[in-house]
Amino acid sequence: xxxxxxxxxxxxxxxxxxxxxxxxxxxxxxxxxxxxxxxxxxxxxxxxxxxxxxxxxxxxxxxxxxxxxxxxxxxxxxxxxxxxxxxxxxxxxxxxxxxxxxxxxxxxxxxxxxxxxxxxxxxxxxxxxxxxxxxxxxxxxxxxxxxxxxxxxxxxxxxxxxxxxxxxxxxxxxxxxxxxxxxxxxxxxxxxxxxxxxxxxxxxxxxxxxxxxxxxxxxxxxxxxxxxxxxxxxxxxxxxxxxxxxxxxxxxxxxx
Numbered sequence: 200x201x202x203x204x205x206x207x208x209x210x211x212x213x214x215x216x217x218x219x220x221x222x223x224x225x226x227x228x229x230x231x232x233x234x235x236x237x238x239x240x241x242x243x244x245x246x247x248x249x250x251x252x253x254x255x256x257x258x259x260x261x262x263x264x265x266x267x268x269x270x271x272x273x274x275x276x277x278x279x280x281x282x283x284x285x286x287x288x289x290x291x292x293x294x295x296x297x298x299x300x301x302x303x304x305x306x307x308x309x310x311x312x313x314x315x316x317x318x319x320x321x322x323x324x325x326x327x328x329x330x331x332x333x334x335x336x337x338x339x340x341x342x343x344x345x346x347x348x349x350x351x352x353x354x355x356x357x358x359x360x361x362x363x364x365x366x367x368x369x370x371x372x373x374x375x376x377x378x379x380x381x382x383x384x385x386x387x388x389x390x391x392x393x394x395x396x397x398x399x400x401x402x403x404x405x406x407x408x409x410x411x412x413x414x415x416x417x418x419x420x421x422x423x424x425x426x427x428x429x430x431x432x433x434x435x436x437x438x439x440x441x442x443x444x445x446x447x448x449x450x451x452x453x454x455x
Contacts, residue, residue: 211266212263212266212274213339215262216274216335216343219259219335219339220335220336222252222256224367226252229248229252231249231327231328232332233368233420235320235420236418236421249324256330260276263276272396275397276334276338277397277399280396280397285403287394289407295404295405296411298380299411300411303416313417313418325406329406329409330402333392333405337401355385355390355393359385359389362381363385374424375424377422380408380412388401388405
């Protein structure tokens, strides 16, 4: 009987993994992950919608853990080598913090610390998004690819490309920094997963990196392309150094 049950459980788990990928693809409609901030119209998705996305993602991940006959080995849904996971995750996170700070200094000339009231929501978004991403791509997708007999490096590249496509960060009008960062996180996370035997290291490093980008750039969602940040727009509106604004037509009309 088990010879029929186990393949069925694997098939159901594969379907759940596809649902998780579809949920990740729809993050923009829920205002989560890279789409956490307000839309172009200035509207912010309701908190219940965001919590619904987080809840569905976590629920699907937990279901995969209980349904798949061997989720920790076949899908990497576990910690693997715990010491390696902690060390690798912290090293990954340190690199993430360094690149976030370097990007902010090069791009803005300073660290753009956000308002303190935005920290809880951004932290929840960073941690939950990292968990869903790692379960879906470095866990289920990576594991399923390896079961087909693919080379580890090839499987890692494929899951990374699928991850980048799912985030839709390569669309026109979006900052290429996040696309490059996403590709790097996918490759590093996949390598750590294969090396440690679990997604814990990738999850830890991913969460730290995502929150570090928020702390350094002020964006819990997407950084804006060069020239579109508020201070950059304001800088263009200012007169050149040494010039003094005397007045305008409106003020001159009032004086008359």
